[in-house]
Amino acid sequence: MRKNTTIAPAMQMQRSNHLQMFAVESMRLLDGETAEAKAAREAAEAEAARVAAEKAEADRIAAEKAEADRIAAEKAADEAERKRLDDEKAAKKLTDKEYEFLTDALKHKQAARDAKAALDAANAKLKDFEGLDAAAIKKLVADQKKAADDAKAAELKAAEAAGNVERIKQMMGEEHQKVVSELETKLAEKDNAINAAQKTIEDLTVGSAFSQSAYIRDELVLTPAIARQVYAPHFDVVNGKPVPFDKPRGEPGRTQLVDASGNALSVDAALKKIIEASPDRDRLVRSKIGTGASSKTEKTTGSNGGEDNGLRGAARIAAALEAGALKKAPAK
Structure with missing residues (x-):
């Protein structure tokens, strides 16, 4: 009787698989870890990893909150200090020079804090590269780029040899799009840098001029911050100096505001001219008339055009008669 040659190989393969499974199971048993113990160990490791990740996230959130609270506290302290300086200047406790010096010191203090925060952020990013060789990383990146370029060149050469015109056009389009994307990214970065600068x-120019404006402080009902939001578009910065215009930036027919000599008006003079021409002028300019019983009006001259000499009653009438301002009544 002939042997079944088609079944024999299948039986041999099944027998080989069983032997391999037996070998793996035997090794596991020899290691002393059952399937249940392995599952429990893996579950415990996963739980420990989850707890560690949650703790790391909680620590990160707490650190970010603490930093935000610190920044808010410093900002509040700066605002309180600036208000104190403004109040002392208004009360004539500080001269203009002292006020300017102290407010500049406050600005430098904030700038120093911002610089330190940027330095700390940069140092935190550098920690990710501790122990790494910068030259080796650069070489690795260069090698990867070269390998990618070589692969593309080889593919392009193969496509040209095979006459695959569509693939050649596709690859050229991809390369062109890559170059365009890189240029767009660089232009966006440059635009952001220019806008920040x-x-x-x-x-430092328009903002400083508004914050120190005597016209805003003494004549307007607006605060320097609100006045800047409304009227800053009337000013451009040219050669580091604010140049005023009669209309906000972007409006047609915009004309520079100059004095009789053709020089740009100062910020206070320009603001006064802009607001005097505004239909809301009466609501923007602070009223100088007091209220209540203590209110006073300016002195006016007498009915005969002369100045008030301080006389009252009969003495004033006699003086007027003597000066000929009044005629004596005819005797009866």
């Missing part, structure tokens, strides 16, 4: 320049 422009904002800093505006803060």
